[in-house]
Amino acid sequence: MSIAYLNGEYLPLEEARISPLDRGFLFGDGIYEVIPYYAGKPVGLVAHIERMIDGLAAVEIQSKTTLEQWSALLNDLISRNGGAEKNLGVYVHVSRGADVKRFHAYPENVEPTVFCFTFDIKDPEPVDRTAVHAYTVTTAQDLRWRRCHIKSTALLGNVMHFQQGYASGNSECLLYNDKNELTEGSSVNAYIVKDGVVITPIQDNQILPGITRRIIIDSLKEEGSIKVEERTVTMDEVYAADEVWISSSSKEIAPVTQIDGKPVGDGTVGEVWEKAFRIYTDAKFTHR
Missing domain, CATH: 3.30.470.10 (Aminotransferase class 4, branched-chain amino acid transferase, N-terminal domain)
Structure with missing residues (x-):
């Protein structure tokens, strides 16, 4: 009980x-x-x-x-x-x-x-790109309020976007603003990888200041072998990315292999995800 x-x-x-x-x-x-x-x-x-x-x-x-x-x-x-x-x-x-x-x-x-x-909660995923659970997502214009940096219990906007992804047979819904710029997912932060660089939208009122997001960024920067950028990310960049990830406290770092029915990169989990997930896994219990 x-x-x-x-x-x-x-x-x-x-x-x-x-x-x-x-x-x-x-x-x-x-x-x-x-x-x-x-x-x-x-x-x-x-x-x-x-x-x-x-x-x-x-x-x-x-x-x-x-x-x-x-x-x-x-x-x-x-x-x-x-x-x-x-x-x-x-x-x-x-x-x-x-x-x-x-x-x-x-x-x-x-x-x-x-x-x-x-x-x-489930056990952590294996640090193995051939064995990890991969996600598929859909996309939609972000119709939530403009204070997404506040973790409010008023989650109806998030719920409706999540349901859009779920009803279409996907695991999540990636969101973009009226400038066609990536914000986050309905219940996750989002990242792309291009030419070995991890890129994630800058922290502002459009996205939640995810704790897992912060641990990822801090641990990658401290370890130093993977470059990280926090900047504006266009949806064109998302569709052209080599890898796409989502993160949350329950999902940790989850790879995305399909967006709107089309493969991300070659459609498999990428090598950068595996390396980054190993770095994150080694650091997650030491982050304050």
């Missing part, structure tokens, strides 16, 4: 309840995180918590919980769910809380709702 955390109490997940007047339920008025733990070891725990704290500040949700307190809470929840023996993700959700009425303006004197639960 999975143990969840809700507003200071540990309880079976199926017993967790919130008010129907909670603003997270009514408005998607909240911030969330998903953090992977492999055999009890987190990936980017501090970076995830710092991003959540930044997101809460950006939407003016008043939380007094410190980074150290968040870390202790999440590690405790993982332990209570047997995380030392298996791979778990932890979902953290902080909404503005429950008011006595439905009203758009931020209410005063309302305590945030804090909800966390764990779920099983």
